[in-house]
Amino acid sequence: MSDFSSRGLPTGFVDPSRQSRIPKAERITRSQVAALAGISLAAILFQVYVPRFLTFLAYLELPLLVTVYFSLMRRSPVTGILLGASIGLMQDALTPHQPLGMFGIVKTLVGFFAASFSQRFDLENSAVRLILSCFFFFFHQFFYWVLDRALLGETLSFAPGQTIVLAVLNAVVAVPLFRVLDRLHLG
Amino acid sequence: MDFFLNRYRSLTALLLAILAQLALLSYQIKSNHEVRLIRVWAVTAITPVARLLEGGRGSTVHFFEDYFWLLGVRQQNRQLQSDLDRIKMENQYLRAQLDTADRGRELAIFQAGSPSKTVAARIIGNTNGVGNNVVIIDRGAASGLQNGMAVITPNGIAGKVIDVYPTASYVRLITDPSFAAGVVSQQHHVHGTLRGQGSSTPSVEYIQNEDPVDPGEWFYTSGDDLIFPKGLPVGTVSAVRNGKARKEVALTPSGLVNGLEVVLIVVDGVHQDIPPVAPSGQSVHLQPPASGEPDGPIDTSSNASGPLTTDADRMIDQYRRLGEAQKHVFGERGAGAPNFNAPVPDVISPKDQPSDGKSGHGP
Numbered sequence: 001m002s003d004f005s006s007r008g009l010p011t012g013f014v015d016p017s018r019q020s021r022i023p024k025a026e027r028i029t030r031s032q033v034a035a036l037a038g039i040s041l042a043a044i045l046f047q048v049y050v051p052r053f054l055t056f057l058a059y060l061e062l063p064l065l066v067t068v069y070f071s072l073m074r075r076s077p078v079t080g081i082l083l084g085a086s087i088g089l090m091q092d093a094l095t096p097h098q099p100l101g102m103f104g105i106v107k108t109l110v111g112f113f114a115a116s117f118s119q120r121f122d123l124e125n126s127a128v129r130l131i132l133s134c135f136f137f138f139f140h141q142f143f144y145w146v147l148d149r150a151l152l153g154e155t156l157s158f159a160p161g162q163t164i165v166l167a168v169l170n171a172v173v174a175v176p177l178f179r180v181l182d183r184l185h186l187g
Numbered sequence: 188m189d190f191f192l193n194r195y196r197s198l199t200a201l202l203l204a205i206l207a208q209l210a211l212l213s214y215q216i217k218s219n220h221e222v223r224l225i226r227v228w229a230v231t232a233i234t235p236v237a238r239l240l241e242g243g244r245g246s247t248v249h250f251f252e253d254y255f256w257l258l259g260v261r262q263q264n265r266q267l268q269s270d271l272d273r274i275k276m277e278n279q280y281l282r283a284q285l286d287t288a289d290r291g292r293e294l295a296i297f298q299a300g301s302p303s304k305t306v307a308a309r310i311i312g313n314t315n316g317v318g319n320n321v322v323i324i325d326r327g328a329a330s331g332l333q334n335g336m337a338v339i340t341p342n343g344i345a346g347k348v349i350d351v352y353p354t355a356s357y358v359r360l361i362t363d364p365s366f367a368a369g370v371v372s373q374q375h376h377v378h379g380t381l382r383g384q385g386s387s388t389p390s391v392e393y394i395q396n397e398d399p400v401d402p403g404e405w406f407y408t409s410g411d412d413l414i415f416p417k418g419l420p421v422g423t424v425s426a427v428r429n430g431k432a433r434k435e436v437a438l439t440p441s442g443l444v445n446g447l448e449v450v451l452i453v454v455d456g457v458h459q460d461i462p463p464v465a466p467s468g469q470s471v472h473l474q475p476p477a478s479g480e481p482d483g484p485i486d487t488s489s490n491a492s493g494p495l496t497t498d499a500d501r502m503i504d505q506y507r508r509l510g511e512a513q514k515h516v517f518g519e520r521g522a523g524a525p526n527f528n529a530p531v532p533d534v535i536s537p538k539d540q541p542s543d544g545k546s547g548h549g550p
Contacts, residue, residue: 077197093229
């Protein structure tokens with residue numbers, strides 16, 4: 001494994017063996033849990049409340065970005081799963097006429113995969129953050145559409161072009177948002 | 188089993204989470220029942236914060252709305268204040284116009300009743316200089332004016348023409364230090380010389396201490412100066428006292444009492460007797476206009492075409508008909524003056540009366 005040091009990897013990739021030596025999930029404190037819960041709640045609240053007055057911000061999937069951020073920075077798939085499921089279920093609960101579990105399953109998957117990917121990327125790089133945010137937004141929307149059709153039998157339309165544009169917009173917001181969250185040292 | 192769970196802990200957790208949520212979904216879809224408890228928790232967790240946010244937002248919005256509304260009120264108040272100022276100025280202007288119209292009518296009546304031939308002129312400017320009381324009028328040589336002509340108002344003398352130009356003239360007012368005119372008192376017929384003092388009260392000089400002059404006594408022009416026709420009111424004595432050799436008499440001029448806007452230049456003066464009694468108020472009472480008659484300013488130089496209700500109207504009409512008979516256009520440059528002693532032609536019906544208003548000044 002030492003032959004595959006970071007020198008031999010392309011930019012943005014780090015040695016997974018080095019990353020695995022940092023068990024951040026085990027070092028999470030109560031204050032961090034409270035802050036994590038508070039930020040997640042704020043993100044959901046933003047999603048519910050702000051588009052009422054600023055409709056152009058409805059495209060912003062802040063709960064997803066928070067899920068991605070914490071899953072990436074905690075680097076723990078279990079934490080990502082729990083966080084994704086919690087945020088997703090909360091979002092489901094606040095969405096009228098929507099069965100609980102739709103957002104929950106999608107965000108659980110996002111949390112898991114984000115945490116899994118985090119072990120292979122240099123997450124301090126803004127370009128990596130941008131690409132990952134973009135990717136997970138598209139994944140989230142696509143998988144929600146699949147679940148909606150498969151489980152609920154709904155005929156929800158899926159526009160890839162529009163989804164990509166929204167993914168880019170969300171990713172553009174995600175980069176500075178992640179920088180702000182970095183300063184809170186919650187990752 | 189433990190090994191499997193430890194080795195694939197993440198995957199196991201994922202599967203459990205997914206399966207649990209799938210089961211939840213299946214339950215909801217199959218039973219068509221909502222899991223109310225989770226929704227209650229979620230709403231309960233969100234509601235207080237949302238209420239706080241909404242309260243803060245509402246207060247902020249109301250504050251800014253009120254603030255900007257007050258800004259609007261302030262601006263509206265400023266606008267209204269500006270409108271009020273403008274309307275006040277318009278009102279003042281209209282009052283001045285009305286006043287001018289009254290004076291014009293008064294002047295026309297006086298002009299028609301005076302035996303002297305006069306030309307109406309409007310004061311269009313003042314000249315600069317300390318104590319220098321010279322004004323500019325809008326009549327000049329083209330209207331028949333010459334140097335030394337007397338300038339009067341219905342209330343008394345006002346000054347004399349000192350410089351004549353084709354379309355304008357300078358008039359030295361009786362308050363100017365260089366002004367002089369022969370005057371005579373009404374009661375005791377004491378002769379003197381009116382002198383301007385540079386202030387609003389000219390004096391009468393060259394009156395011996397022995398000559399009787401009473402305060403409040405009227406002075407009239409004596410005609411000695413060959414400028415002012417005899418018998419025009421000059422003013423009343425405001426103060427009198429004996430000096431070293433002669434009396435010091437201060438006069439309140441009657442010709443300037445209402446300010447100067449329109450004056451009459453005596454182009455052909457006629458001497459009159461000194462009236463035995465003091466003029467009982469120089470202002471002329473004017474009846475309100477008849478219904479239907481426009482209540483606007485009357486141009487003293489225009490031809491009246493309405494019904495001839497007063498002596499002044501008849502006099503103006505007579506002069507107008509004289510002008511028409513002699514093909515004279517009043518106010519035309521170099522036209523001089525018509526022969527006012529010529530026989531008056533027959534009355535022209537009101538329909539035939541011209542109303543082109545070409546005449547620059549009334550007779």
